[in-house]
Amino acid sequence: MKPIIPILTILSCLFFACAKQTEQQVEQADMGYYTAADVQAEMERCWQAYRTYAWGADVLLPLSKGSFNWYEESLGISPFDAYSTLAVMGMDEEAQEVLEYALEKDWDQDIYVQVFEVNIRILGGLLAMYDHSRDERVLAKAIDFGDRILPAFNSPSGLPYHSVNLKTGATAGNRGEGKGNNINVAQAATYLVEFGILSYYAQDPKYYQAAKRASKYIYDHRSELGLPGDQVDVETGDWTNNWTHLQAGVDSYYEYLYKASVLFGDEELKHMWDTSLIAINTHLTDELEGRLYYTIVDMHTGEVKKRSVSLYDAFFPAMQALSGNLEAAEANQASWDWLWNQYGLLPTRYNYGADTVEYGNSELNPEIIESAYYLHQLTGEEKYQMMLNNYWIDLNTCCRDSIAFHAIQDVRSMQPRDYLATYFFAETLKYFYLAAAGDEPFGLEEVVFNTEAHPFMREHFDPVLCREYLGFE
Numbered sequence: 204m205k206p207i208i209p210i211l212t213i214l215s216c217l218f219f220a221c222a223k224q225t226e227q228q229v230e231q232a233d234m235g236y237y238t239a240a241d242v243q244a245e246m247e248r249c250w251q252a253y254r255t256y257a258w259g260a261d262v263l264l265p266l267s268k269g270s271f272n273w274y275e276e277s278l279g280i281s282p283f284d285a286y287s288t289l290a291v292m293g294m295d296e297e298a299q300e301v302l303e304y305a306l307e308k309d310w311d312q313d314i315y316v317q318v319f320e321v322n323i324r325i326l327g328g329l330l331a332m333y334d335h336s337r338d339e340r341v342l343a344k345a346i347d348f349g350d351r352i353l354p355a356f357n358s359p360s361g362l363p364y365h366s367v368n369l370k371t372g373a374t375a376g377n378r379g380e381g382k383g384n385n386i387n388v389a390q391a392a393t394y395l396v397e398f399g400i401l402s403y404y405a406q407d408p409k410y411y412q413a414a415k416r417a418s419k420y421i422y423d424h425r426s427e428l429g430l431p432g433d434q435v436d437v438e439t440g441d442w443t444n445n446w447t448h449l450q451a452g453v454d455s456y457y458e459y460l461y462k463a464s465v466l467f468g469d470e471e472l473k474h475m476w477d478t479s480l481i482a483i484n485t486h487l488t489d490e491l492e493g494r495l496y497y498t499i500v501d502m503h504t505g506e507v508k509k510r511s512v513s514l515y516d517a518f519f520p521a522m523q524a525l526s527g528n529l530e531a532a533e534a535n536q537a538s539w540d541w542l543w544n545q546y547g548l549l550p551t552r553y554n555y556g557a558d559t560v561e562y563g564n565s566e567l568n569p570e571i572i573e574s575a576y577y578l579h580q581l582t583g584e585e586k587y588q589m590m591l592n593n594y595w596i597d598l599n600t601c602c603r604d605s606i607a608f609h610a611i612q613d614v615r616s617m618q619p620r621d622y623l624a625t626y627f628f629a630e631t632l633k634y635f636y637l638a639a640a641g642d643e644p645f646g647l648e649e650v651v652f653n654t655e656a657h658p659f660m661r662e663h664f665d666p667v668l669c670r671e672y673l674g675f676e
């Protein structure tokens with residue numbers, strides 16, 4: 204393995220510079236907006252709660268002051284998700300403690316884990332830890348983890364099985380839900396960013412090649428309208444559902460076509476994104492009462508199947524803004540903002556056709572905040588700061604408890620749920636913080652976030668070396 208250029212270490216320290224009260228932040232406080240320091244104080248409080256009540260477990264249960272693990276044994280997901288936020292906020296001691304925890308973590312666990320989830324949270328978290336710390340031992344851990352999940356891609360189609368055993372490499376379908384070899388498109392094709400970064404740092408194309416084969420499979424099997432289905436069987440390679448959308452279950456497939464093209468300069472992915480966006484704009488847009496939605500249609504006919512959206516779909520204005528479609532991004536974000544203001548949080552699923560809440564739970568999700576952050580950065584308009592401030596106040600009103608934040612069972616009753624999702628550390632607090640911090644740790648143009656908001660500095664990826672290490676033309 205060739206040594207990494209030392210200047211990167213310096214750059215990375217600069218990008219993750221300590222939080223301090225800038226002029227901009229003093230101004231924000233004067234205007235009554237929340238500040239980066241407010242968010243950092245909440246990160247400190249919540250992280251302390253995790254350390255006190257759940258250290259080593261996957262998830263903090265803030266109301267019972269307990270913990271929860273996704274599987275029979277803990278994967279320690281919260282620390283992996285928290286590291287990059289601790290680093291961005293300049294919480295160096297806490298970040299170092301997590302780094303040392305990561306170095307001790309033994310992945311030789313005889314458990315089946317969801318490949319999609321551990322890729323974005325654990326591998327993504329480890330790679331961001333390496334991107335920041337340049338500690339070669341962290342890279343070794345990331346390679347070890349990557350090698351343990353790579354066997355998931357040994358299917359006839361090249362699409363990953365739903366789950367893989369971390370110790371043996373044996374694969375399994377989505378047994379919990381009795382869906383056999385069925386996976387959704389996001390589970391099939393959200394690997395380009397992490398596997399590309401791993402290939403780059405390990406100087407071994409095998410990871411990126413596996414990820415790209417999976418993404419290309421989904422793209423190449425798109426319908427005559429240019430749209431993928433939303434469920435696929437990894438053994439037969441056939442679609443098992445003709446519905447298509449950009450919502451939960453598909454979302455990050457699209458996200459990674461664009462983000463990986465930006466980070467690595469892979470033009471083929473850029474073409475895939477461009478053609479996909481045309482199909483999305485042609486067939487998925489739906490307007491009702493002056494609001495713009497991206498709906499659910501039949502992949503072959505374009506017939507609308509259901510006028511319903513999930514809060515996860517609020518990632519899309521960020522993608523539209525990032526890829527230069529500001530007008531559509533602003534219109535889309537306005538719809539999400541309207542929905543937020545109906546309830547004071549977003550419900551998990553809302554049927555805009557019937558104006559009814561389908562799933563009322565709300566889980567501290569980041570997407571609407573992420574999009575407001577992108578729009579604020581890219582337009583500079585104060586209305587996005589006001590929007591973010593509104594979300595910050597509502598979240599604090601509905602979800603803040605004595606030790607941290609918790610989910611909500613139903614936005615209509617605001618009954619609390621005893622759960623603090625790991626992405627709250629990785630994403631929700633980070634996007635709030637960055638939106639208020641301005642360009643202090645880094646500007647949006649300098650960074651690409653994986654879908655779990657783990658940041659990677661674009662300058663760290665040399666376009667010529669990307670071709671060599673990732674193995675694309």
Ligand code: DMJ
Nearest residue numbers: 455515568569626654655
């Ligand atoms: C996160 O784990 C990731 O952003 C994922 O892509 C889908 N959304 C959740 C949080 O809502």
